[in-house]
Amino acid sequence: EPVSDRLTVSGLDAWYGTAHVLFGLDLTVEGGRTLAVLGRNGAGKTTLLRSIARGMVTTTGEVRHGSHRLDRMRPDQAARSGVQLVPEDRRILTSLSVEENLLLGHRACGGREKRSVAEMVEMFPLLENLLSRRGFALSGGEQQLVAIARAMMASPTLLLLDEPSEGLAPRIVQEVGEGLRAIKERYAVTVVLAEQNVNFAMQNVDDVCVIDDGRIAFQGGGAEFQARPEIRDRYLKV
Numbered sequence: 001e002p003v004s005d006r007l008t009v010s011g012l013d014a015w016y017g018t019a020h021v022l023f024g025l026d027l028t029v030e031g032g033r034t035l036a037v038l039g040r041n042g043a044g045k046t047t048l049l050r051s052i053a054r055g056m057v058t059t060t061g062e063v064r065h066g067s068h069r070l071d072r073m074r075p076d077q078a079a080r081s082g083v084q085l086v087p088e089d090r091r092i093l094t095s096l097s098v099e100e101n102l103l104l105g106h107r108a109c110g111g112r113e114k115r116s117v118a119e120m121v122e123m124f125p126l127l128e129n130l131l132s133r134r135g136f137a138l139s140g141g142e143q144q145l146v147a148i149a150r151a152m153m154a155s156p157t158l159l160l161l162d163e164p165s166e167g168l169a170p171r172i173v174q175e176v177g178e179g180l181r182a183i184k185e186r187y188a189v190t191v192v193l194a195e196q197n198v199n200f201a202m203q204n205v206d207d208v209c210v211i212d213d214g215r216i217a218f219q220g221g222g223a224e225f226q227a228r229p230e231i232r233d234r235y236l237k238v
C-alpha cells in the first residue's frame, strides 16, 4: 500500500492586495485521501488551492505537507516538493503536441522518479489517440485530461484540482472520474478537489469541506455530508 503525507492548514488567511478573502481556515487531509472543497462562486475555493500551491495570493498561517512547510516556499519550490495544481483554465500549450505537453510535467519532478507517457495512457485511455495532436485542437474535456496527466508526470504527492468537471461533456466527466480513481489506486497521492458539481465530487472523494464566504462551514466525511442535506441547502444552493 502506498503511503503519503498529511496536509494540514492552520489559521490560514489570504489576501489579494488589500482584499481579505480567507479567514482563519483550519483543515486536515490525511495522506492518500481525497478532499472535496465545495462552495458557491467566490466562496474562496480557488484561493485555498493557490494558498497551498503558493501562487498569486498573499497568506498568513501555516500550510504543512508531511515535513514540508509550504507556507515558507515559493511556487516553484512547492512544485518541486511534490505539489501540483491543475488550474481551472488548464494552461495547455497550444502549439505543442499532447505528448510534448505531458513531458513538460517532468520539469517539476524534483528528486522523485519520473512517470512515463505510457503510464498516463493506462490511466486515461482517451489520451492514446491524442498524443500527436496539437493543444489548440483539443476539446475542453481533452484539455482537462491532458492537464491532469501532465501534473501526474511530475510524480506529485499532493494533487490540487480546480473544478476538473467544469464545462465538460458527461462522457468526459466520467473519464476524468475514472482517471482519478485509477490515480488513487496506483499512486500515493493526496488529492484536494475544488468543485461546484456536488455529484461529481461525491463520486470521487472521501471527505468534504464546505467554504462559505472565506470560512469553513463544514468539514467531515462524505457520508456525513450526504446525511446532512441542510448543509447543501444552506451553503451550496444558489
Ligand code: ATP
Pocket (backbone or CB within 6 Å): 016, 019, 021, 039, 040, 041, 042, 043, 044, 045, 046, 047, 048
Ligand atoms: P469560483 O468558482 O468563481 O472560482 P471560488 O470559490 O474559487 O469561486 P475564489 O476564486 O477563491 O472563489 O475567490 C474568492 C474571493 O476572492 C472572491 O470574492 C473573488 O472575487 C476574490 N478574488 C479572486 N481572485 C482575485 C484577484 N486576483 N484579485 C482580487 N480578488 C480576487
